[in-house]
């Protein structure tokens with residue numbers, strides 16, 4: 001069993017080199033966290049009084065405007081950031097996939113990078129040895145896999161990284177949206193691997209601005225706004241409130257069936 005519990009947690013970033021006078025205007029900005037300027041050192045309150053209880057089987061999408069606190073929350077859930085106030089408890093092994101390039105070495109070959117990246121994400125060498133061939137085939141990189149990573153284009157690097165990420169067996173999978181930065185054709189190919197990956201994971205938390213990926217991978221959502229949890233509920237309810245319209249309303253019958261959704265949004269209190 002895996003679980004993540006967060007109690008009244010806040011995360012502050014003190015900004016030591018900011019000019020307080022010019023910052024006062026930024027408080028009125030539409031995106032980003034709250035900037036407090038009362039103290040000598042300005043503080044960005046990236047997360048404010050967050051309480052969450054996530055358990056096995058939860059597949060949570062994080063939505064919200066730029067700077068709303070999604071990435072900071074993922075890093076808090078990963079144990080990378082300690083709460084400035086409040087507390088958190090993580091039970092389970094975390095696979096944080098925040099930046100597809102992390103753990104890659106430009107000087108070694110694609111094949112060697114597959115192994116290194118797998119180890120970085122918590123797999124054993126034996127497990128990775130069994131999967132290397134499958135990953136190599138998925139990437140369609142052919143002889144390039146013998147070449148140093150520095151000779152790869154951005155898209156080729158993402159293919160490699162995505163191949164490895166979708167081959168791991170995580171207990172808790174934390175995904176930041178970088179995963180969407182592949183070309184559409186390849187993402188389509190990766191989609192079924194992503195779905196399988198999420199099925200194998202004990203828990204998923206996924207920050208994304210892309211509705212279709214959220215529909216595919218998540219069953220509930222949290223709407224972050226200025227460092228607060230503005231709403232938590234079923235994915236459809238939260239996205240409908242966040243966007244101001246039901247995004248499933250225009251999906252065709254087959255897609256709705258595949259996602260296990262009905263043509264109209266119903267809540268406990270009935271249709272809306």
Ligand SMILES: Nc1ncnc2c1ncn2[C@@H]1O[C@H](COP(=O)(O)OP(=O)(O)OP(=O)(O)O)[C@@H](O)[C@H]1O
Nearest residue numbers: 013032033044046065066067068069070071072073
């Ligand atoms: N390392 C940092 N130092 C200072 N401020 C930070 C840092 N990381 C994030 N912030 C601030 O915290 C707030 C939340 O940022 P975060 O990256 O969590 O937002 P986000 O919802 O992931 O945004 P986006 O959708 O643009 O990726 C923002 O105001 C941002 O400026």
